[in-house]
Amino acid sequence: MNRFLLPLAGFALLLAVLLVGLARAPQKSILPSPLIGKPAPQFSLPNLFDNTAPVSSESLKGHWSLVNVWGTWCVECRAEHEALLQIKQEARVPIIGIDWKDQNEDALTWLEQLGNPYERVGTDRDGRVAIDWGVYGAPESFLISPAGTVVYKHIGAMTPQVWQREFLPRVAAGPGA
């Protein structure tokens, strides 16, 4: 064999490694939440619309719900807003919003202008509740079963595709999922 072909052979070998590494890369980027299969973390937050009735984890019990962590400062949250409004239209799973590190006036203006997909919104101004939920960037969405356990977590903007592919089948599979 021609020794001048050796670098090419070495490069081919390297390519094979890089290709396998690339094929496995997406698996690494999905960080499974340690909360999955566990009861949803307890919380009680001030209600954005009504000072007298706090939003608490008790309200998640007895039906499927989608907990969505958002903020008016978050660019991706604006991108996912349309998808959330569609989910509200479907009326299968109510959405509970956690307004993360935000100002109430900003949040109210936002919902007035873009429409309100949420059944209730709790305001997590200092971010304590988000820490309990393991949130490290908005938006994040959690699917909570009627028994109050975390079934699925999605990081990043909600889209109709993600909703169809990851969330609805789990809801259809029932509380045992």
Add this chain to the structure above:
Amino acid sequence: MVVELGHYALILALMLAGAQAFFGLAGPALRRERWLAAVPSAACGQFVFVALAVAVLVHAFVTNDFSVHYVAENSNSALPLFYRVTAMWGAHEGSMLLWILVLTLWTMALVARSHTMPPAFAARALGVLGLISFFFLLFTLATSNPFVRLIPAVPDGNDLNPVLQDPAFAIHPPILYMGYVGFSVSFALACAAMLEGRRDQLWAHWMRPWTVMAWAFLACGIALGSWWAYYELGWGGFWFWDPVENASFMPWLIGTALIHSLAVTDKRGLFKSWTLLLAVTAFSLSLIGTFLVRSGVLVSVHSFAADPTRGIFILALLVVMIGGALCLYAWRAPLMKSAVGFDFISRESFLLFNNILLTIAAAVVFGGTLAPMIADTLGLGTLSVGPPYFNPSFLVPILPMLALVALGMHARWRRGGLGEARRPVLLALGAALILGLALSLGVYAHPLKLTPIGATIGFWIILSALIDPIDRLRRGLRLPASIAGMSIAHIGLGIFVLGITFVQSNTMERDIALKPGEAAQLGPYQFLYQGGEDIVGPNYEGFRGKVSITRNGDPVSVLYPEKRRYWVQGTVQTTAAIAPAFNRDLLAALGEDVGAGAWSLRLQYRPLIRFVWIGALIMAIGGVTAVVGRRRTYLAPDAAALPLGAALPGPGSLPIAPPAPRQERSR
């Protein structure tokens, strides 16, 4: 509207890059002389439109146009104007644009110097650069477009990553890119030489200044990055063997080997195929580094949004560029025969050792960088490779390489031995031994076995590099820029070696919780914590501590370490305070508020750490000196008059093969 103009400019640049590649490569191959004339025009046009696109993006940042997705993600109206400009390269999309801008700048430089080469050769090299640029523009437009709109716009942006809100970030990425994108010119010249099937070594002569300039920029860029990590990240270290750092360090090591190999090829006509391989490898490593950093296959502290589609695109690009160049190499390198030999102890053999050892060092870094991925691929579990692997393994090839530098500088070409330099080199070794032992055992007493060796080698390199300039000065001879540059660069290397040696062996570090009024001792230095105050900046709030340092009761310095919380992203960042001096740094960083007014503090004493960066800077200055002061006699005045594809005869004094016949016939 302005933003769409930027987008459009980028598309036009793509077309022009395609034209540059086509005319540059097809023109000489099909012997259409008129096509050659289109190449520089296409290159200039491409540069203008890329620059326009960059200007538009900067404009969007400066005017807070949050209807642009990239601006909304990486800027904020509270961000100071200066950082709104530098935020342009704060994330993946913009830094790709910067990458391309730098590539077009190098292309323009080659256009400006193309009259020093035969027109067909220059056209081919520009064609290769056009091809690289074409793929990167396509990549940017297809997967990483910074001009994508966000509709409806957000009222305010997500802010620039606080780590990047630093003056060093304004210059670090551009300089670094000037370095490793600069190797694209060496790559293009090597490809042009192989495409032409040149049998002479003139291409090495043309390649030398470009390689040295790129190498000097890369040295500055790496040193700046290291310095930035040192004071901004507050970790106290200056090199972490992080994949992103390695991605810039590997091309630098191969670039260093290339510079030395080029010297042999240029002067003696040896190592031709090896030099070509190094030129291809240096830029290939830049490209592979880009892939590793941006595809998500490796996890790094440097935050680039990882995206597998981008990974596939870059992988395809690697196949075309590197695979293509290596095929060309397998086809053409066998033609490059070297006729002359050399003795075992000659300049050539020392440079050969230099090349082999530097290549092994780069391979060590490469292996360590890829090991976690390979282990993961083979299902061996998660592997973390850090300093415990890199530090000792890197020393194995590098220590002998450094030990040979002082001798190699003075070895004679071809003939054996050191000649008349023998006596001064040995004298320098004696002096270095005395200085090294005095410094390592006297001033910085420390049990590390390698310290005296490192110190001696460092001094020996410096003293040995001084022999030639002093000798010429004494005899009243002129000091040519090439020798001055080499001496300066080697002195820089020696200073660098001294810095690394002592900072590795004599650093002192302490993590301790202090209440106001309490003090901690670190060597001869006493650190007194005097409490602190809350602070508010333009886009952050935080706490600033006050630490005063005394040595044997004499005041040395007062440090104000900070801990900042940036409002928009909610990120907390530690800003270490450093008292720098010529021969040591004292550092204090705030850890956590441990209650009752007490803070945990990290205190450090690092001797000679400045030598590391100063050494790197001096190496770069040496490189620039050699290039700028280069003799102009090699310019063949009638280069432009030669017919297509003809090789120039070499400078008369060099023993080289006769000029190749017309290349088109030899194919």
